[in-house]
Amino acid sequence: MSDKKNTVFLIVQDNEDARPIIEAVEQDNSAVNIQYQPGLVRMEAPGRLIVNRETVEEEIGREWDVQELHLVLISLAGNVDEDEDKFELSWH
Amino acid sequence: MPAKKLNLRKRYELLTRGMGWETTYQKMDDVFPYDSFEGIKITDWDKWEDPFRLTMDAYWKFQAEKEKKLYAVIDSFAQNNGQTNLSDASYLSAIKLFITGVTPIEYAAHRGFANLGRHFRGDGARVACQMQAIDELRHQQTQVHTISHYNKHFNGLHDPFYQFDRVWYLSVPKSFAEDAMTAGPFEFITSISFAFEYVLTNLLFVPFMSGAAYNGDMATVTFGFSAQSDESRHMTLGLEIIKFMLEQHEDNLPIVQRWMDKHFWRAYRLLALVAAMQDYMLTNSPMSWKEAWDVYFVENGGALFEDLSRYGLRMPKYHELATAEAEHVSHQVWSVFCSLGNATGFHTFLPTEEKMAWLSEKYPDTFDKYYRPRFEYWAKQKEEGTFEYQKGLPQLCQICQIPMIFTEVQTDPMQISYRVTEHGGDKYHFCSDGCKDIFEHEPEKYVQAWLPVHQIFQGNCGGPTLPEVLEWYKFAPEDSGDYIGSQDHARWQEWKGADKKVKEA
């Protein structure tokens, strides 16, 4: 338990809409651990995890509103910082 | 002239904060009469950080999108008789417990948050609570719609809301919800948003919904995950309100800590029902209660409280006991349901050989030693036709209202944990120190409890005999008892038999 004390996570549905988000998280968070479970995908990382709008837009080739993340979001842990360019989770 | 571009934060502030005003024809304390009696000191509501900056137009847009997807699945599930794709119809006991025990809490939360959405003095906090109030209504309604199809084909799902007000084991969720609703607004939000949603809700939804997927219940998976997308906003609100109270005034810390201790324990006890759902009622379980507890409470809860320790908040009292109990509770709760299976609105069934092998693997230190012998003994009795349901009614804990089934897991796991206290010349009984502490801090509140067993003895539940009580519950004879040999079971076999014939033809 002690080595996982600062884990943040983001869980999304396992579907097509979530794929570019998962890809973007993989690209922008080197320490992320991605687990596929029935119906869902759990992405966890030590201390901090970020979803960048630009990276998702590169994945899908169109404009993407960060708030679209809410359509596939299942759960999260960490303090949320959301603006027009990113969605970030962190523990202080 | 080209319009200046506003960033999300500024735009959201203009679209919420500036619209309220300091009233002058009526005193602010009369307009907002309920947000100070609990002793929480707020010096500056403007310091409130909006957890999510969702304006109504965006809310309508995104939520409509989610609803369209959800109802497309619900419709196709009904048209294609999706219920025939379940792993087994016994799985539905979990859904029966869910709609009678969880869905009514969603409605209670809707009303509670509407109250806060009116009565918090801060504009930002009010709007956040309103969004949650309408989300909770969504969850109640989508759950009723999804489960409606199961109600058409199976027993035990026909009167969930009527039963919530009456049935002996449903007073566990009812008393939990009404405890929060009858408290002040800050305590309500600490209970629901923080203790329940942030700290514990992942234990309910994530493994349980994943379990639904694992058992072919695509309807439940869909509403579950769709609801969870709102839940993330709610959890963030929960964390925000805690930080806000703690940052506003140092005097708030002891109050918040006490609420945290109380509602953690309250919510945790409620989840004992979920533990049984997860380990026993799911035909195939993707994750044991113990594993889920380790991931979602020990690990994530640990990180959360580490983060909050900078405000002086510590882990909730008795969390070590809850972790120790994780090896036991699901077995204890399922045992009590099996022994009172003639008085439940869902079918009970003993774990199969396969299930017991899984339980032995997941609970190497406890299952074979303490619980397997009990289930094997009952199985033998059933085979010989000597099994009898427990006679007499169980004693309930005055706070959580669960029968006295929990044991002294840290010292002697075979010894029932039992606490008692006196108030106003009467004795009150508890399942744990956690529940006893809650009573002793507010005895005037908890002496009021509507305890189903007391009420039966007082003749308030249809009559003195079990059949009269069950009739008053609107439990039809075919709703209760063993799954094997039930109408649900017969129907399932008929479909599967017919299915087999189709395949052969």
Place this chain on the structure above:
Amino acid sequence: MSIEISAKSIQPVRLSYGNLKERFGDKKPASRYQEAVYDIQPTTNFQYRPLWDKDHELYDPSKTAIVMEDWYSFADPRQYYYGTYTITRSKQQEVAEHNFAFVDKRDLFDSVPEAVKQQVREILVPLRHVEWAANMNNCQITGESVGSNFSTLGMFNAMDRLGMAQYVTRIGLLIDGNEETAIDAAKEAWMEAPEWQGLRHAIEDMFVLDDWFELMIAQNFVLDGLIFPLLYDRFEKKITIEGGATVAMLTEFMDDWYKETVRWTNTLAKVTAKESEANQELLTTWVNKWADRLTSAMEPIAVKAFGSDGINQLAEVKEELLNRLTKNGVTGLKRS
């Protein structure tokens, strides 16, 4: 023909939930509206009294003087449950969004005469506070009401009002190139200008009403019944003639919204009045009280909006409202 055997064997054993079978029979499946809103709210065996209101139980029917044998006699004619509600509003917001984007992109406010813009700043933009209050009042109704049909109705209405407060704010921002000058001025007028004080005073008095059904009447029947026809309909028409059609594009949502709302207020008036003479008398008393109070509160605003014709315009709107309520069973209303 084994496929037929399979399909035949999957026949439902019941068509709806027990409460709906009791209410509507078991001949056909219940509608989604019925499933979503009927009999969800707890009605008995409450565990504890509220710490903040020891005189009442949770969901206590005695929180209003209106008495209904069955609070579910009222059904929303729009049949809104969450899904149909959000999908309908989502379509409307798409149109609104398109209109806002169009006005913004083409700088349409540049071609609106300054005199019209000034009227918008002075009459329309302060209404964001009125809508905000309506949001609070409908939240109050949601929290206090009896029956999940009422809390559902109240909740959707509350969120609509937040949405409309936000649309009005966006008009206030767009009219000045996203500078906050118009909304700051409107707030100052709301707090200080003599013509708004009667209305603000009445609204603050509504905040402290004890009876949620009286609040329902004051807010959703009377105040809305004056403001929407007067300002979102008649005033919009007036400024359209004066060159302000752009503004009408941005308030289309409100105009449509009110037309829709009238449907359920009519039904609610009818069902409540029909229940008993005592209810009917209460409705009459409340409508008279708030129509008097709010009409005089609106007079200076009507004059500001329409000049010397304002009093007459307001009187006509009030007359329409009273006629409509009379037609729906609220009799004995006072005509001035």
